Amino acid sequence: MTNDVxxxxxxxxxFAEGLETVTSIDQPxxxxxxxxxxxxxxxxxxxxxxxxxxxxxxxxxxxxxxxFEVVYQVYQPETRQRFRFKSFVDESESMPTMTGVxxxxxxxxxxxxxxxxxxxxxxxxxTRIYLPDDWExxxxxxxYPTGGNRID
Amino acid sequence: MGLNSAQxxxxxxxxxxxxxxxxxxxxxxxxxxxTFGLACCAIEMMSVTSSRYDLARFGSEAFRASPRxxxxxxxxxxxxxxxxxVLRTIWEQMPEPKWVISMGACASSGxxxxxxxxxxxxxxxxxxxxxxxxxxxxxxALMFGxxxxxxxxxxxxxxxxxxxxMARGGAS
Numbered sequence: 056m057t058n059d060v061x062x063x064x065x066x067x068x069x070f071a072e073g074l075e076t077v078t079s080i081d082q083p084x085x086x087x088x089x090x091x092x093x094x095x096x097x098x099x100x101x102x103x104x105x106x107x108x109x110x111x112x113x114x115x116x117x118x119x120x121x122x123f124e125v126v127y128q129v130y131q132p133e134t135r136q137r138f139r140f141k142s143f144v145d146e147s148e149s150m151p152t153m154t155g156v157x158x159x160x161x162x163x164x165x166x167x168x169x170x171x172x173x174x175x176x177x178x179x180x181x182t183r184i185y186l187p188d189d190w191e192x193x194x195x196x197x198x199y200p201t202g203g204n205r206i207d
Numbered sequence: 208m209g210l211n212s213a214q215x216x217x218x219x220x221x222x223x224x225x226x227x228x229x230x231x232x233x234x235x236x237x238x239x240x241x242t243f244g245l246a247c248c249a250i251e252m253m254s255v256t257s258s259r260y261d262l263a264r265f266g267s268e269a270f271r272a273s274p275r276x277x278x279x280x281x282x283x284x285x286x287x288x289x290x291x292x293v294l295r296t297i298w299e300q301m302p303e304p305k306w307v308i309s310m311g312a313c314a315s316s317g318x319x320x321x322x323x324x325x326x327x328x329x330x331x332x333x334x335x336x337x338x339x340x341x342x343x344x345x346x347x348a349l350m351f352g353x354x355x356x357x358x359x360x361x362x363x364x365x366x367x368x369x370x371x372x373m374a375r376g377g378a379s
Binding site for chain 2: 194
């Protein structure tokens, strides 16, 4: 697996402002402003050919603001290259959904909502995927209690 | 003299017992577990029925896929909050009298999984008769637990859920 070394240069030329390169040892990584995220994703899929969506990951930087770092992993199956882009969002804000671009984003985004409480605007069915429907809170947040329930 | 010896001959072939003892013996000799493996403990539970350990010697090798045909539930592994209602339903579907073995550290106390997702001991969900320690317990340990349960049945002690009901003062 080789990395697409020129992609960050091309993306920076296309999106005049806002993209921030992140030093990374494994694959090209950029930070995208939340407002540009959808246009960026469309471009990545249709022009660069990253047609496969791998996962959404969330990092909770509590108590820093904005709190959540949302990480997207995508894959270009023809050249077998991977690409990562990130964006930041706070508790009170919401992310645009990627389901319109990659249908495979549906369940990973539900997982991110279930465990971190990140809201994805426009998601077709943003409900809990792992935990019971009546669960309170989002367990992977840093301010969620780590111990188990004490019933005795 | 002739009659006496004939009587002795007959008595040698008769075993006297009580109906209770007899039914307990029958009960303990065919404790059928429900197929209910939750985690790695289930691997040890499976091996206890295989040829090396051969649980068939004690009549418990028949794991039933339907709770209606089982009278022992071996909780083999950690129970998540989401699994708890399912486990409770399966236990309720088992015909009485029924017994529960909590196998391993996770089922008994939550084990290393001291977190939001795991029930800290399955006795919060169903009444447990025998706890088997270990992580995971070896097949010998589980077998020892089953033998203890057999002793309990032979002694005529009520299953834990009946004990609880009696302690609460209600009919069992």
